[in-house]
Amino acid sequence: MYFFEALQTVLLTHDTFRQLAESFGNFEGLIAPYLMGFELGIQSAIIASVTQCFYAWRIYILSSSKILTGLIVCVSLLQCAGGITEGITCFIYNSTSSTIPIEAKASGIWVGGSAACDIIITLSMTYILWKKRSGFQKTDSVVNKVIQLVVETGLLTATMAIVQLTLYNMFKDTEYFMTPVGALSKAYSNSLFVLLNNRSQMRQQRDTGGTTSLNLPQLQTTRAIQISVNQETFGVRNDATADRSSDKSQYDEDLKAGLGGGLPGGAPQVQA
The missing domain is CATH 3.30.1070 (Cell Cycle; Chain A)
Structure with missing residues (x-):
C-alpha cells in the first residue's frame, strides 16, 4: 500500500505538471490521458480492493460468516477488475472520455462497485459490532468508538466514489471527475491507516485496563535523603x-x- 501510494503520488505530480504547466494553452495537452490509466484506474482499484478485503477479513473474524465475507470479497474483486479494465482502455484509446462505451461501463463497474462494497462493509460492521454490546459502560464505550470509526471511513469513501461517478456521467465533456478520483485512493489508504492505529490503541487499553496505576510525582533532585x-x-x-x-x-x-x-x-x- 505504501509503495503504491508513493508511486502514485510521483506519477500524478509528473502528469499534472505536464498537463497544467508544459501544456498551458494547449487543449489537447490538457485532456491527454498520459499515465492516468495506470495511476488512477489500475492503482486506485487495487488499493481499494486491498482495503476492502482487509475489512472483509475483520468481518469474518467478528461474525464467522463465510457468505457475507465472500460477498464483500467478490464485489471488491469486481470493482478491481473494472478499474483495471478502465485503465487498459485509457491506453488503448488514448483517452479518458466517457463517450467511449467500454470505458464508461468499466468506470461504472469500478466506481459503482467500490461504493456498493463500502456501503456493505459499513452496514455489516455496524450491525455486528452493535450486537457485541455487553451492557457494561466501559466495553460499550469502546464498541461505540469502533462503530463511529467504521461509519465515518466507510461513508467517506462511498460518498467520494458516488461523487466521482456522478461527475463522470453528468459532465461527459469535462475533467471534473479527476478531482475525486485523485483523492479516492488516498481516502482508502488513510482509512486503513486509521483502522490499524485504532487497533493498536485498543490493544494498549486492553493490556492496561486491568491494572491500577498511580501517577506519583517524581522527585526532581538526585540528592540523597538521610534518615x-x-x-x-x-x-x-x-x-x-x-x-x-x-x-x-x-x-x-x-x-x-x-x-x-x-x-x-x-x-x-x-x-x-
Missing part, C-alpha cells in the same frame, strides 16, 4: 511484688515527660 532514628527506652519494673497502681502512675508520669519533649516516650524521632 536518622533516635530511640528511647524506659526501664520496666520487674518487681513482682510492686504495687501495680504505682507502676501505672509511674508510666503516666514518664509518658507526660515524653509528651513535654515533643513526642511520646519510646516513639522514634525522624529527621529528614
Whole structure:
C-alpha cells in the first residue's frame, strides 16, 4: 500500500505538471490521458480492493460468516477488475472520455462497485459490532468508538466514489471527475491507516485496563535523603511484688515527660 501510494503520488505530480504547466494553452495537452490509466484506474482499484478485503477479513473474524465475507470479497474483486479494465482502455484509446462505451461501463463497474462494497462493509460492521454490546459502560464505550470509526471511513469513501461517478456521467465533456478520483485512493489508504492505529490503541487499553496505576510525582533532585532514628527506652519494673497502681502512675508520669519533649516516650524521632 505504501509503495503504491508513493508511486502514485510521483506519477500524478509528473502528469499534472505536464498537463497544467508544459501544456498551458494547449487543449489537447490538457485532456491527454498520459499515465492516468495506470495511476488512477489500475492503482486506485487495487488499493481499494486491498482495503476492502482487509475489512472483509475483520468481518469474518467478528461474525464467522463465510457468505457475507465472500460477498464483500467478490464485489471488491469486481470493482478491481473494472478499474483495471478502465485503465487498459485509457491506453488503448488514448483517452479518458466517457463517450467511449467500454470505458464508461468499466468506470461504472469500478466506481459503482467500490461504493456498493463500502456501503456493505459499513452496514455489516455496524450491525455486528452493535450486537457485541455487553451492557457494561466501559466495553460499550469502546464498541461505540469502533462503530463511529467504521461509519465515518466507510461513508467517506462511498460518498467520494458516488461523487466521482456522478461527475463522470453528468459532465461527459469535462475533467471534473479527476478531482475525486485523485483523492479516492488516498481516502482508502488513510482509512486503513486509521483502522490499524485504532487497533493498536485498543490493544494498549486492553493490556492496561486491568491494572491500577498511580501517577506519583517524581522527585526532581538526585540528592540523597538521610534518615536518622533516635530511640528511647524506659526501664520496666520487674518487681513482682510492686504495687501495680504505682507502676501505672509511674508510666503516666514518664509518658507526660515524653509528651513535654515533643513526642511520646519510646516513639522514634525522624529527621529528614
